[in-house]
Amino acid sequence: MQQTNLSKRWAILIAGVATMLFAGIIYAWSILKTPFASELGYETSALALNFTLTMSFFCLGGFFSAKLVKRLGTRLTIMIAGVLAGLGFILTSFLGAENAWMLYLTYALFSGSGIGISYIIILSSVNAWFPDRCGFSSGALMMGFGVSSLLFGKIADALFQSSVGWRKAYIFLGIAIAIVMIVSAFIIKAPDESVVLPEKKATKTAKEDFEAKDYTPLEMIRRFTFWRVFIGLSCLAAIGNSVISFARDLAISVGAEASLATTLVGVLAVCNGLGRILTGAAFDSLGRRITMIAAGVLAIFAAGTTLLAVSITSLPLCIVGLCLTGFAYSTVPTVSSAFIASFYGQKHFSTNLSICGFNLMVGSFIATACSSLQVSSGGFTLPFILLLALAMVAFVLYLTIKKP
Numbered sequence: 001m002q003q004t005n006l007s008k009r010w011a012i013l014i015a016g017v018a019t020m021l022f023a024g025i026i027y028a029w030s031i032l033k034t035p036f037a038s039e040l041g042y043e044t045s046a047l048a049l050n051f052t053l054t055m056s057f058f059c060l061g062g063f064f065s066a067k068l069v070k071r072l073g074t075r076l077t078i079m080i081a082g083v084l085a086g087l088g089f090i091l092t093s094f095l096g097a098e099n100a101w102m103l104y105l106t107y108a109l110f111s112g113s114g115i116g117i118s119y120i121i122i123l124s125s126v127n128a129w130f131p132d133r134c135g136f137s138s139g140a141l142m143m144g145f146g147v148s149s150l151l152f153g154k155i156a157d158a159l160f161q162s163s164v165g166w167r168k169a170y171i172f173l174g175i176a177i178a179i180v181m182i183v184s185a186f187i188i189k190a191p192d193e194s195v196v197l198p199e200k201k202a203t204k205t206a207k208e209d210f211e212a213k214d215y216t217p218l219e220m221i222r223r224f225t226f227w228r229v230f231i232g233l234s235c236l237a238a239i240g241n242s243v244i245s246f247a248r249d250l251a252i253s254v255g256a257e258a259s260l261a262t263t264l265v266g267v268l269a270v271c272n273g274l275g276r277i278l279t280g281a282a283f284d285s286l287g288r289r290i291t292m293i294a295a296g297v298l299a300i301f302a303a304g305t306t307l308l309a310v311s312i313t314s315l316p317l318c319i320v321g322l323c324l325t326g327f328a329y330s331t332v333p334t335v336s337s338a339f340i341a342s343f344y345g346q347k348h349f350s351t352n353l354s355i356c357g358f359n360l361m362v363g364s365f366i367a368t369a370c371s372s373l374q375v376s377s378g379g380f381t382l383p384f385i386l387l388l389a390l391a392m393v394a395f396v397l398y399l400t401i402k403k404p
Contacts, residue, residue: 009129009197012188013137016126017144019184022177023085023115023122024148026054027272030248030265031153035166040097048371051245053108055364061116062354069121069350078121078185084114086178093170118181119145120357123337124350125190131346132198138337139280146330147273149244150266157262214345215404220352225404229339230359232292232397233332235390236299237363240329242370242387243306244268247322250380254309254318264322271326278327279334288342289401295331296395302328303391307384328391332359343404366390 025032029051036042061081068077088110095102123141130137152173159169191197220226243250247268251261282291306321308314340353370383377383 009191012129013126013140015184015187016122016141019118019122019180019188020141020144021148021151022180023118024145025152025173025177026058026111026115027146027244027269028149028153028156028265029054030245031149031157031262034157034248035160036095036100036103039166040095040100042097042100042103044375045372046100046103048245048368050103050108051241052364052368053104054112055241056361057109057112058116058119059354059358059361061113062120062357063351064354065117065120066124066350066354068117074121074125074189075185078118078188079182081114081118081121082178082181082185085111085118085181086114086174086176088112088114089170089174089177093167093174120350120354122184122188124353125188127337127341127349128190128346129197133284134280134338134341136277136280136284138334139277139283142276142280142330142333142337143273145273145333146276146326147269150269150273153262153265153269212342212345213404214347215343215352216348217351217355220344220348221355223404225343225401226356228397228400229292230356232296232394233336233356233359234362234366235394235397236295236328236332237359238366238370238390239299239303239325239363239387240272240332241360241363241367242383243322243325244329245367245371246374246380250306250310251315251318251322253380254313255315256318264319267319268322268326271323272330275327275330276334279331280338283334283338288339291331292335292339292398292401293395295328295335296391296398298324298331299328299391299394300388303384303388307381307388310380310384332363 033042033047033050036047037044065077065081068080072080088106091106091110092103095106123138126141127134127137156166156169156173159172160166164172215223247265248261251264252258256264279291279295282294302321302324305317305324309317309321336356336359337353340356341349344352366386370386373386374380374383
């Protein structure tokens with residue numbers, strides 16, 4: 001392989017991570033929603049539904065991204081995604097107390113679908129350059145996506161409390177997202193067929209006992225294995241989405257000051273981001289089975305620890321629970337990407353991954369149910385009992401996965 005190709009793929013990975021860093025801002029919702037509750041008086045249920053709709057449009061955007069790329073090409077599609085995502089934030093800045101429903105159009109539909117479109121394209125295009133280190137590549141991209149809520153959550157919170165205000169802050173963030181995505185459109189693309197890339201090095205720990213094959217989307221969804229993994233991923237996504245949507249309120253409920261609660265949302269994001277690259281490395285070195293089983297065990301400890309924290313009102317335990325939740329949730333996108341590539345091949349990777357990505361939609365609807373359960377019960381105990389049960393379901397399902 002020529003040295004130019006080696007250099008180019010690392011440059012593309014760096015561009016991909018940078019773009020994912022801005023795209024991941026949708027996970028800072030527990031901070032970004034603050035002015036809508038405090039200044040505009042939006043109800044908790046409406047804000048929880050907005051996060052669910054955002055994740056739903058995120059998944060739908062990813063599903064249609066492959067079709068858009070075929071018609072418009074990678075560059076133009078990413079540019080359109082950037083405009084949609086940025087425009088959504090900018091329009092959100094003009095909302096008032098009388099038109100809460102518009103939040104579902106501006107933030108959820110525009111920004112959610114725009115980020116979803118770019119997410120799948122960037123992931124598939126960049127990973128295509130790393131057939132030898134798919135887990136690492138996926139993990140690095142997911143790290144950028146996960147850490148975003150720490151960086152931009154803190155920036156947004158500071159701007160909200162400054163003379164800038166939340167409206168100008170949303171405009172600033174929207175412009176920044178659009179610019180970064182449009183610039184990345186000129187850098188990120190899948191390798192041409194003429195490019196020779198290193199092959200994946202098989203190891204005893206990572207080797208699977210089946211013959212590699214490229215599955216079409218229809219062939220994939222006919223496999224019972226796919227649905228077991230999909231349900232397992234949906235359960236873990238529900239845990240992550242639930243905690244992300246009310247992380248700040250959760251921390252405050254066990255005695256954290258408002259400033260510390262905001263910081264803990266960032267800590268959750270750091271663990272989410274770091275866990276994604278560690279999960280990718282584990283997938284490459286330890287293999288799929290060990291990584292997925294470990295993810296299930298981690299989710300059980302995360303939900304169990306946080307349940308104990310809210311039961312005895314312990315801030316230290318809550319902090320541990322948030323960290324574990326971040327690590328557990330980090331396994332979802334990384335395992336999804338690496339699992340689809342290793343089990344169902346690269347030929348239809350984009351479409352197959354976008355289908356698998358609907359686990360986030362399922363998880364977000366469960367997250368809305370958890371938020372409703374929290375409001376109706378007046379506490380976080382019942383929601384975390386449900387999340388602990390889901391973690392156990394995921395663990396059992398992961399144990400059964402052997403072949404495509």
